[in-house]
Amino acid sequence: MTGNPTIEKISCYHCGDDCLTEAYTLDDKHFCCHGCKSVYQLLSESQLCNYYTYNDHPGATRARTDRRFDYLSEPAIVSQLIDYTDDQVTMVTFYIPHIHCSSCLWLLEKLHKINPAIHYCRVDFLKKQLNIRFDHYRISLQQLVELLYDIGYEPLISLQDVIKEQSAATKDQLVQKIAVAGFCFGNVMLLSFPEYFGISTYEHSFRQFFGWLNVLFGLPVVFYSGREYFVSAWQNLRRKSLNIDFPLALGIAVLFIRTFFEVATHIGAGFADTLCGLVFFLLVGKFVQKKTYHHISFERDYRSFFPVAVNTVVDEKEKPVPLADLQTGHRILIRNNEIIPADAILLKGHALIDFSFVTGEAVPINKTWGEIIYAGGRQTGEAIELEVIKPVSQSYLTQLWNNEAFNRKQDNRMQTFNQKVSKYFTVVLLVIAIASLLFWLPTDLNRGIAAFTAVLIVACPCALALSTPFTMSAALSIFDRNLFYLKNTAVVEQLAAIDTIVMDKTGTITTSDNDNIQLNAQLSDEERELVYNVCMHSNHPLSRMICRYLGNHKRLPVTNLSEAAGRGITASVNGYQVRIGSEQHVSGYSRNTLAGTKVHVAIDGNYKGYFAFAHQYREGLKNINSLETDYELYLLSGDQDHERFELIRFFKTTDKLFFNQSPQDKLDFIGKLQENGAKVMMIGDGLNDAGALKQSDLGIAVTDNVNNFSPGSDAIMDGKSFGKLPAFLKFSKDTVRIIHASFLISLTYNFIGLSYAITGKLSPLFAAILMPVSTITIISFTSLATHFAAKKRKLS
């Protein structure tokens, strides 16, 4: 303690936090804690101080320093984490949430300077991934992770990393298919132009050459690029359903066969460029639809939040055990900032559990000896010992994932407009094609076949198939700009179909940062100083918040300090005796008061008052009122009902507010609404809403930082955009209307084409013009209309 009054704020050279003491200085640079200082030391020894020149304060705060990577010495866990290993090198990919600026990139790619056993590092900035190749004889995986930890880049190692999902491979294949289709499209168009402009008689020998080349280019388009349309159409046919891929596959097949015959029998040039153009545009539509957010995962469940392994105590010795092997009766050791992975009884130590990821409640809860602590809480403070009473998958919280809602197939929740229409479209198309065949059959067989194939070609629903992906991807980028991230394009339509909205309370409609402190006491400046100095000595989150609230004060010597975990602090400062904490602790008795968390203060036995930590409702919550007319609004809260009357402001009646809801209750409540025919949207934030989010027709996770953990859902919303919810819902309805309009446009084009086709006299040139024109119309209409709609809803 320096005893030096600091009025001006000094921020940490490493992380930018305010320096509360001047104890940590090195090379004339100030640091907020020992952790930050040691990172700087490490970097300056390795001559990597350029790290600080690219950005101001690029580091992460290192106030908490505890290593917990012993489990990385278990071979069973290591083998699940690494990508590749041979007898010389090992390759591994880490997800590092702190990667955020060019300094991070620079430093992480210079790891070989700190430890030469690391051969190669590559950062993927958007995915926040680090790919490392290292010599595993000279540095172990554990040492590598500890090195990353030492420089402030702790990788997030979770069980869901272990279960790696390879979705990237399929998308890359699509790009290659587009490349092939585009390549063939370009070449075929070039070779078809002479035919369209008319070939003079002495150039006639080229016609055959061009024709066969076109057929040759058509081959990879049909059998490589267009293959999945045949596969999908066939699979749907076997399931006795017709989707839009069926007329598309039929169109592609007919185009190719007819082109082949026309070229082979010298009767015409065929439709090779229509064929290639069709497949090319269709695949581009598919690509546009597959928007992915690298930095957001929608499929997270408790596994990505829980640790990979936990330390058990066997014969007074610590032994890391993978979570899956954790059994009832195991004694586990949980240190500061570690997560309790299974329901357990507290055996040793003072537990102060932060359930913010489970319930959204930011203030930690005290647990005493012998109490059951549910899985999902994060211990703050000293190390505790617990005995596991239920295995991980059977715990109070995690057993939610055994519910059938989690095993249901994802995409069949709601049928999209596209799917509904394409069924009828296909039937009508086939009827027209066969009718025109039958009409010409008695008089002219050739003309009948020509009409039949022409109908299938010209009515091929290319524009129809493109209208949804292009509208949706435009809508998705609008949502994206407003910090509302949808899992896929189908979610937009689900959003439009919703008629019931269910909200969680804590963390969803209230903000999780608890800076809203009210001081209900008359404290003189001197008394403030006393309280500040006592709180400075406590690591309890509430004490830290009080310190921040009171601001910087002079440091005074504090003596006789005693902290009773979960109750409060007693200390002597400047000859005054100060008691801070619960009412029981401060004044010796406890009135049963409602409403929120309070910290009471008494100086020299005189009760002074209390600090109240109130929930702050999200900005824009009042906008929710406007939803009342069109939607049924419900509120489900896991808390007591002391806020019932405050919430009436927003919900008008208390009939639809439900309190004391367990995670299972929430899930069941949604299920009951759905049984009554409601299309339910659930808005939640914590793991305790995970079941309800999954059960609902559309689950939205609200979070203050999209990179943080959020439960599996269909959409993730940044808390800042919460007030825009009514606009989002209206905009989704606009989007669906735009899709309907573009369907009408493409049907008009189909009609024009059909009126030529049924006569059996469809010229290749006409088809070659009609197809791109209709496609371009649809693309420009949908993107313009979507942006116009966004402007109307003030979202762009």
Added chain:
Amino acid sequence: MSVIYFLIGCSVVLALIFLTAFFWAQRTGQNEDLYTPSVRILLDDSEDADDK
């Protein structure tokens, strides 16, 4: 006019070379991360030069 056969052959071969180049780029993962190189190029590597 039979030179057209040759010219078309050349153009197709040239286009095929580009297509193969694209496939190669795709397979070696050059298109996987389109953002990081734009940051990386702004960082000095003068220190590396000092080492060597």
